[in-house]
Structure formats: C-alpha cells, structure tokens
Amino acid sequence: AQSVTQPDIHITVSEGASLELRCNYSYGATPYLFWYVQSPGQGLQLLLKYFSGDTLVQGIKGFEAEFKRSQSSFNLRKPSVHWSDAAEYFCAVGAVSNSGYALNFGKGTSLLVTP
C-alpha cells in the first residue's frame, strides 16, 4: 500500500531564510509526486510535479523539489521565503490505475513565516 509521510507538522522560518519541507513516500512502482499549497479556507494549488525525467523539478513561486529514489523522498525547497508563503503544504503521491490516478496525501506541514 502506498503512503506519504510529512514528518514536520509545523515549521517556522524567518522571512528571507531558506526552506526545506520533507516528504517521504512508500510506493511499489515509480510514483507520480506532487506538492500542493493550501491557504486558509482555500482549495489546493499545485506547486510542482514529478512524473519522470530530471529529478530536480521547478515549480511556481520559486519552489523546487528533488526526487531521490534511493531515499524515497521528494523534499520541497525555496531559497528565500516570503511572508506570503505562510500556508499549509501537502505532498501527494499518485497511485496509477487503469485510467487515472487517485492522490494519496500526507497530513501536511504548516509553515509560519516570522518577520
């Protein structure tokens, strides 16, 4: 069975500091991996995705993530955090079926940005 673990429930960083959010997955085949961001009361916005190819993927808002098969990880990074990045971040893995895929999400990491 597939699963996604986000070890950090809350993270606090200072504005301008670098950020890394951790994500570990368990999946039998090559996974489809995603990072989404959710602001309070809002739906989910896709930050970036990995399907295949280059293991370092670039996303929107200056985010990037690196797929490391040997570590079953897909950590999200940003070199300099802005106050507007404060939100809930979800890592997800896609379980491919015959015609599509259902996303399996981690429990999320809440990011607080301090001045």
Add this chain to the structure above:
Amino acid sequence: DTGVSQDPRHKITKRGQNVTFRCDPISEHNRLYWYRQTLGQGPEFLTYFQNEAQLEKSRLLSDRFSAERPKGSFSTLEIQRTEQGDSAMYLCASSFVGEQYFGPGTRLTVT
C-alpha cells in the same frame, strides 16, 4: 480560463438531513475526482470519474454517499442521512492527463 468551481462553498445542515454538492470541472477535463478533508488532515480520495463513468470508489464512500456525473461534465456528490462525522471540506478536482486541479471546496458542518 475558469478553474474548477464548487457550489455551495459552505453548507450547514442538521444531522439526518440530505445534502448535495456540485462540482463544475475545467471544461476540457474528462477526469473528475472527489476528496474529503477533515481538520488537520490531508485530503482523502473518495471517488473518480472518467467522462460519465465512475471508475473508482474508496472504502470511505459509504452507502450514504453517492456521486454522479450524468453527462460527463459537472458532478454531484450527495450525502444521505448526514452524521456529525461527515463534517469536513469536500474537494473536487479535475484533470485531462497529468496533474489534478482543485476547486475551492465545500465546507460541510453537520449540527
């Protein structure tokens, strides 16, 4: 380009009542998904449509839940005899191939 829309955004109902939510996907997307998100958790998959065919259902989707996508466009999710445990955010997503795009969700509160 309009995104995924959901209606209503908020719903308060009394235990035992039936509720129905609507999702309008991005127009060219043939795949539509429903998820449920409770407080402090990530979304959990409920069901998936390709065009009008419902191809997957999670074990979370009890007999009180039913979803339809009659013409392969919008979809409805109905909960019968609501229970307090049904209180959650219900999210809809759509895709063509690849990534899923989410709507703003319907927040259900069962009193």
